[in-house]
Amino acid sequence: MTSAVTAHELTKSYPGHVTALDGLTLTVRAGEVFGLLGPNGAGKSTTVKILTTLARPDSGSATVAGHDVLRHPARVRRAIGVVAQRSGLDPMASGRDNLTLQGRLFGVRGHALTSRVDELLDRFDLAGAAGRNVRGWSGGMQRRLDVALALVHRPEVLFLDEPTTGLDPEVRTAMWSEIARLAADESMAILLTTHYLDEADRLAARLAIVDGGRIVAEGTPAQLKGELQGDAVHLELERPADEPQARQAIGTVARLREVSFDGRLLSARADDGAAAVPAALAALETAGVGVATVTVARPSLDDVYLRHAGRRFAA
Structure with a gap:
């Protein structure tokens, strides 16, 4: 062409x-x-x-x-x-x-x-x-x-x-x-x-x-999202100050990969997001880290940007 x-x-x-x-x-x-x-x-x-x-x-x-x-x-x-x-x-x-x-x-x-x-x-x-x-x-x-x-x-x-x-x-x-x-x-x-x-x-x-x-x-768009296998898991922490404890705790959850933090938002990938969430919440609760919201979704362009730029997309 x-x-x-x-x-x-x-x-x-x-x-x-x-x-x-x-x-x-x-x-x-x-x-x-x-x-x-x-x-x-x-x-x-x-x-x-x-x-x-x-x-x-x-x-x-x-x-x-x-x-x-x-x-x-x-x-x-x-x-x-x-x-x-x-x-x-x-x-x-x-x-x-x-x-x-x-x-x-x-x-x-x-x-x-x-x-x-x-x-x-x-x-x-x-x-x-x-x-x-x-x-x-x-x-x-x-x-x-x-x-x-x-x-x-x-x-x-x-x-x-x-x-x-x-x-x-x-x-x-x-x-x-x-x-x-x-x-x-x-x-x-x-x-x-x-x-x-x-x-x-x-x-x-x-x-x-x-x-x-x-x-x-x-x-x-389909190719870029297709590079990301599995589900996107996003957990919003109740307090930004909890990030160090959250990093340590979430590292023990074997189901999660490509874990990243952007302020209060913890993002990761999992082959089965629904199955990974209970383990992630349990690990965070044990560490004394409160979670405000949890979402599991198919890959989006925002997730593509997170992978390649190291942070979430922001206008």
């Missing part, structure tokens, strides 16, 4: 000895949704800035839609659509005017532009508000218009940089549906950055987890 985006050994540092990227390498195939996820500061937005020609790497190389981002930035910009974390809408203009201006900036004119604007307004359920200034629109409507703007010129690659951050759960779920339809209907590659694990699990055909500016895990 043709590669729509490639990045090879990208590095980027900022003043104050802050390393944003440390040899990041990835490939996004044509026609797929690729999820790039990690906590704030992991390097996701820096990666997008480099791939969209808004920043230069200290070293490494990258191509987008077959164009080198350093040698041919203008060609890259014509081939991509970008939905940034912060909206680029003109709040004093109508939805239709925002779309029309965006199309003209990319050289779309006449009937082709009018037709495309109408198509996108209908597609994103914005036609009824098209004549109103967008400052009066809801946050969800504005975010859908942001996505529509990125599509006016029919880009080959679409970058969605944390497109649902700040949206309430209902609006976020609706945006997921829009992105899923977009992936199914449009012939383009989509690079989605997010710190919502459920978002990546639902939308991405493949994904990469970034930590410390590097890729620490990559594959389909």
Whole structure:
């Protein structure tokens, strides 16, 4: 399958000895949704800035839609659509005017532009508000218009940089549906950055987890979760101060493996989680460690992140 985006050994540092990227390498195939996820500061937005020609790497190389981002930035910009974390809408203009201006900036004119604007307004359920200034629109409507703007010129690659951050759960779920339809209907590659694990699990055909500016895990969501055999066992301690005693006590429970602590949360894996829990609770009780909650579940992307990054995922 043709590669729509490639990045090879990208590095980027900022003043104050802050390393944003440390040899990041990835490939996004044509026609797929690729999820790039990690906590704030992991390097996701820096990666997008480099791939969209808004920043230069200290070293490494990258191509987008077959164009080198350093040698041919203008060609890259014509081939991509970008939905940034912060909206680029003109709040004093109508939805239709925002779309029309965006199309003209990319050289779309006449009937082709009018037709495309109408198509996108209908597609994103914005036609009824098209004549109103967008400052009066809801946050969800504005975010859908942001996505529509990125599509006016029919880009080959679409970058969605944390497109649902700040949206309430209902609006976020609706945006997921829009992105899923977009992936199914449009012939383009989509690079989605997010710190919502459920978002990546639902939308991405493949994904990469970034930590410390590097890729620490990559594959389909099913592949990554399939690497973790057995059940995930999570026990929340009543008091963080009990961690040393808990570590010693839980080490005696043979059924548990890959034990880790993150504050009050003890996480481990077991072939049979339900059978392992009584032994774990007994060991902790003997050590005088109180447990607030216990959960047993099938592996999740959060568990994948815990294995590869050594801590639980946090936005």
